[in-house]
Amino acid sequence: MPQNRAITVNLGCRLNASETEAMAALAEARGDAPVIINTCAVTNEAVRQSRQAIRRAAREHPDRDVIVTGCAAELQPEAFETMPEVSRRVPNADKTDPASWQLTGSTGPRNIDVRAPLAVQNGCDHRCTFCIIPFGRGDARSLPIDEACENAMALVRRGAEEIVLTGVDLTSWGPDLGEDLSLGHLVEALDKALPRHIWIRLSSIDGAEIDDRLFSLMTEVERIAPHAHLSLQAGDDMILKRMKRRHNRAQAIDLCQRLREQRPDMAFGADLIAGFPTETEAMFEQSLRLVEECDLAYVHVFPFSPRQGTPAAKMPQLDRARIKERAARLRATADDALNRHLNKHVASEGEVLIEEIKNGVPRGRLANFTDVHFAANATVQPGARVRARLTAATGRHLLAEPIETKE
Numbered sequence: 225m226p227q228n229r230a231i232t233v234n235l236g237c238r239l240n241a242s243e244t245e246a247m248a249a250l251a252e253a254r255g256d257a258p259v260i261i262n263t264c265a266v267t268n269e270a271v272r273q274s275r276q277a278i279r280r281a282a283r284e285h286p287d288r289d290v291i292v293t294g295c296a297a298e299l300q301p302e303a304f305e306t307m308p309e310v311s312r313r314v315p316n317a318d319k320t321d322p323a324s325w326q327l328t329g330s331t332g333p334r335n336i337d338v339r340a341p342l343a344v345q346n347g348c349d350h351r352c353t354f355c356i357i358p359f360g361r362g363d364a365r366s367l368p369i370d371e372a373c374e375n376a377m378a379l380v381r382r383g384a385e386e387i388v389l390t391g392v393d394l395t396s397w398g399p400d401l402g403e404d405l406s407l408g409h410l411v412e413a414l415d416k417a418l419p420r421h422i423w424i425r426l427s428s429i430d431g432a433e434i435d436d437r438l439f440s441l442m443t444e445v446e447r448i449a450p451h452a453h454l455s456l457q458a459g460d461d462m463i464l465k466r467m468k469r470r471h472n473r474a475q476a477i478d479l480c481q482r483l484r485e486q487r488p489d490m491a492f493g494a495d496l497i498a499g500f501p502t503e504t505e506a507m508f509e510q511s512l513r514l515v516e517e518c519d520l521a522y523v524h525v526f527p528f529s530p531r532q533g534t535p536a537a538k539m540p541q542l543d544r545a546r547i548k549e550r551a552a553r554l555r556a557t558a559d560d561a562l563n564r565h566l567n568k569h570v571a572s573e574g575e576v577l578i579e580e581i582k583n584g585v586p587r588g589r590l591a592n593f594t595d596v597h598f599a600a601n602a603t604v605q606p607g608a609r610v611r612a613r614l615t616a617a618t619g620r621h622l623l624a625e626p627i628e629t630k631e
């Protein structure tokens with residue numbers, strides 16, 4: 225890494241990732257090249273990894289400042305500030321404020337991903353019983369529409385071909401700005417502001433908070449990616465109640481069916497927790513069945529781990545072996561679901577947005593988020609949209625060959 229480039233270590237969510245990029249640009253603009261570690265507190269394991277990352281960074285880069293921020297450092301400021309490896313802690317609320325980096329003006333250009341995260345929401349007003357995030361991120365707050373459109377256009381000018389809207393609780397964007405706003409209003413404004421070829425993608429969303437406006441946009445506007453990653457968490461109503469989630473099993477299934485009816489190429493992802501306290505075998509099987517009933521393609525499996533300070537940590541816990549065993553079964557079900565999804569595409573054609581060339585292999589995604597790899601000799605470049613013949617499925621991604629390239 226060139227000496228004048230900041231080194232970034234991002235733990236946790238896509239919101240963290242987009243903030244890490246912004247902080248690196250702020251540091252570099254004032255000629256600094258620290259190591260920036262954006263910590264995560266979603267599980268005890270994430271906190272342990274954050275500390276580990278700090279120690280490693282100081283070992284590997286003894287000549288650089290180590291600056292820490294993020295939810296773990298926010299929730300235990302003293303514990304992190306007193307680590308000998310840490311030069312400075314930046315509070316979560318100040319991390320993207322130029323003043324935190326002693327800067328007054330805007331930042332210089334920095335290479336960005338073809339699929340660029342855009343942070344439009346922060347904080348959360350919900351209190352899911354397993355989650356510590358609201359205590360690290362504060363109340364829900366939204367980036368005003370004009371600023372969001374400006375930031376999105378700035379990303380497009382710097383090479384983004386897709387804008388991924390991110391937040392802690394993305395679908396709660398709007399009400400704090402008054403005027404009865406909801407996420408649909410923001411997506412509508414971005415749809416008007418951005419060049420037609422730019423894809424707009426929603427990162428993780430809460431199905432219970434999708435209103436009619438957003439539903440119409442997701443199903444009727446072609447450049448809004450036909451992909452919804454739903455924060456489902458479990459398939460059993462009693463467990464959902466004990467999690468303090470805002471939806472039930474039937475509503476989750478109904479939402480996926482209605483979205484799919486209106487937009488047949490829609491693909492679904494979801495977060496599911498295995499082994500939540502008090503979960504019986506019968507309740508767990510409801511989560512297994514939900515994968516097929518919602519026709520999920522991308523399932524992120526989280527073995528439950530009690531987070532100190534949350535109500536769920538005080539509930540009767542399952543033993544670790546059972547949690548691990550259930551997580552393994554849920555992952556196996558997820559693999560089958562991904563296989564089903566991939567096989568549906570074999571021997572068809574699709575438009576692939578090329579994201580990178582990794583180890584000589586070009587790879588990208590279809591609009592519905594399906595991962596697609598090309599042969600090493602394929603003459604396609606990052607940022608290009610390639611019409612492709614989808615020839616085979618590998619269990620993790622599709623193989624493809626280019627039909628034509630549109631620059």
Ligand code: SF4
Pocket residue numbers: 348349350351352355356357358392393
């Ligand atoms: S919606 Fe629930 S899981 Fe998501 S950040 Fe808020 S409290 Fe946590």
